[in-house]
Amino acid sequence: MSEVILRADNLFKHYPIKAGVLRRTVGYVKAVDGVSFDLHKGETLGIVGESGCGKSTLARLLVGLEEPFRSHADKREGSGRLLYGDVDVTRLSGAAWRRARRDIQMIFQDPYTSLNPRKTVGDIVAEPFHIHPDVVPAAQRRAKVQELLDLVGLNPEHINRYPHQFSGGQRQRIGIARGLALNPKILVCDEPVSALDVSVQAQVVNLLERLQQELGLAYIFIAHDLSVVRHISDRVGVMYLGTMAEIGDEDQIYSRPTHPYTQALLSAVPVPDPTLRNSRDQIVLTGDVPSPANPPAGCRFHTRCWRAQDRCEVEVPQLIMRPDGAGDHASACHFAEVRQVV
Numbered sequence: 255m256s257e258v259i260l261r262a263d264n265l266f267k268h269y270p271i272k273a274g275v276l277r278r279t280v281g282y283v284k285a286v287d288g289v290s291f292d293l294h295k296g297e298t299l300g301i302v303g304e305s306g307c308g309k310s311t312l313a314r315l316l317v318g319l320e321e322p323f324r325s326h327a328d329k330r331e332g333s334g335r336l337l338y339g340d341v342d343v344t345r346l347s348g349a350a351w352r353r354a355r356r357d358i359q360m361i362f363q364d365p366y367t368s369l370n371p372r373k374t375v376g377d378i379v380a381e382p383f384h385i386h387p388d389v390v391p392a393a394q395r396r397a398k399v400q401e402l403l404d405l406v407g408l409n410p411e412h413i414n415r416y417p418h419q420f421s422g423g424q425r426q427r428i429g430i431a432r433g434l435a436l437n438p439k440i441l442v443c444d445e446p447v448s449a450l451d452v453s454v455q456a457q458v459v460n461l462l463e464r465l466q467q468e469l470g471l472a473y474i475f476i477a478h479d480l481s482v483v484r485h486i487s488d489r490v491g492v493m494y495l496g497t498m499a500e501i502g503d504e505d506q507i508y509s510r511p512t513h514p515y516t517q518a519l520l521s522a523v524p525v526p527d528p529t530l531r532n533s534r535d536q537i538v539l540t541g542d543v544p545s546p547a548n549p550p551a552g553c554r555f556h557t558r559c560w561r562a563q564d565r566c567e568v569e570v571p572q573l574i575m576r577p578d579g580a581g582d583h584a585s586a587c588h589f590a591e592v593r594q595v596v
């Protein structure tokens with residue numbers, strides 16, 4: 255496997271819940287609660303999970319829109335590190351922080367709201383140059399923006415048009431061009447196709463794959479659509495209630511999952527072949543996802559898990575390697591067991 259380009263080490267994001275006249279903190283929403291993983295050079299790591307599992311908060315932590323620790327004490331003690339190469343970017347500040355963050359950019363979910371309707375496409379794509387003016391000299395920025403538009407399959411002559419003059423798919427291409435403006439090494443794609451029609455989704459996914467080949471990018475691809483994630487990902491992480499339930503190669507996760515939650519998610523994926531569909535055991539999860547403000551003790555999945563035992567209610571399962579084959583397949587379950595998925 256290629257070298258590790260980004261290491262997320264024990265990331266947290268707890269949002270305080272305020273109440274009363276004095277706005278005292280009465281609890282925390284544990285949106286991300288101790289997530290760790292590696293991203294390798296040039297690979298795509300897909301992140302899947304139900305709504306509210308912490309995927310989008312994780313994306314914001316990775317690009318520096320939020321700090322990935324619970325408190326200053328955590329920060330001092332070294333918890334919540336984001337290692338880009340050998341450098342912990344979460345402990346940088348000022349110019350060093352901006353320089354390191356330049357290499358990790360984000361593509362946002364909704365192309366209809368993530369672009370300022372009052373700005374031209376040229377101004378939108380050139381936005382990152384205001385924060386990093388040294389990347390492209392001012393005199394060359396228009397040409398650079400046109401080059402970026404061409405790279406993502408848009409007409410460079412449309413540089414003076416406004417977002418409303420483009421379709422949804424074209425707007426997402428504008429967002430991708432903006433994400434590429436600073437020549438990043440890593441793109442964090444937060445549900446980049448979920449707001450688009452299915453036919454347009456395929457075009458944007460194909461564009462991301464082509465750009466990865468041409469530019470050697472690594473992607474974190476966050477989505478709730480398991481089929482899209484399978485198509486684009488080399489490895490996949492499955493999140494549940496702010497934690498990583500299982501992570502491994504795409505084939506291991508989709509064909510030989512070991513965590514009951516992953517197995518349930520996959521059993522719910524629609525299968526067009528009726529023979530195959532009838533031969534499948536569908537696992538129906540009961541109950542709602544618990545609140546991240548009050549997650550269950552022990553294994554967070556135990557309130558919905560059909561394999562739960564007494565131990566699961568008190569002991570937190572660690573994300574550990576599973577001896578089911580090659581790769582770095584790990585799952586957080588006391589009773590992890592391979593289930594073949596056809």
Ligand code: SF4
Pocket residue numbers: 513514515553554555556557559560561562563566571586587588589590
């Ligand atoms: Fe289910 Fe227990 Fe495994 Fe959690 S640890 S996924 S409750 S079997």
